[in-house]
Amino acid sequence: MTWVLRICFSALAFAALPQPATATTVQGSVKLVESRDPMVRKHRDFSGVVVWLEPVAHSVPRTAPSHPAVMLQKNKMFIPHVLAIEVGGSVSFPNLDPIFHNAFSNFNGQIFDVGLYKPGSSRTVSFERIGIVRVFCNIHPQMSAVIAVLPTPYFAVTDKSGAFEIANVPPGEYQFHVFHERASPETLDQLVRKVTVETARLELPPLTISESGYLPAPHMNKYGKAYPAVIDGQPGYGEANK
Ligand SMILES: [Cu+2]
DSSP, X not given: OOHHHHHHHHHHHHHHSOOOOOXXXXXXXXXXESOOOHHHHTTOOOOOOEEEEEESSSOOOOOOOSSOEEOEEETTEEESSEEEEETTOEEXXXXXXXXXXXXXXXXXXXXXXXXXXXXXXXXXXXXXXXXXXXXXXXXXXXXXXXXXXXXXXXEEEOOTTSEEEEEEEOSEEEEEEEEOTTSOHHXXXXXXXXXXXXXXXXXXXXXXXXXXXXXXXXXXXXXXXXXXXXXXXXXXXXGGGO
């Protein structure tokens, strides 16, 4: 066997060996307590809690995908109700209902307004500012959603059981953060903790989040005024007829 062939075989043998893992999965679970929300009280729905890992001493590669995340407008709801993205990413809002919808945010985060748009069409918004964006529809006061715009690609949103998995986390030191729309800022601050990620899969201790003190407040429309009574398809919102 020539040296060239030996080198080739050696390279192939090395490539076939299992390579050391460079990233791992961080998982855990959340339980919501002291809630007034019937979905939590009766159905133990612990979904919609955002968790993320911010590197302490190492930088994060900018990996925001070029394709947008999706928040549907369907049955007069934003689906999912809570969405997390990395800063610099975008979200599209396809309207799957047979009626006009809008999506806007006018406080506490990135301000935007996509206008009213017709059934079967979509609008896309880029999010260049880190923060919690509360999203509403200007003609349906019952519609609301949350977009968490995060400074890291390492995040997850809990499922109905409260479980979460943050995939592909490189080893290192991180600050673990939590956002839940029905928890006070003080409650969320107390949940911040340091996490050391190594190459083995990491299971975090279970988290309990109290909704004590949360009082839902009605929001205003995009003009900062109370929502007028309106019937879908009726004139009264000039933009709807454009
Ligand atoms: Cu709407």
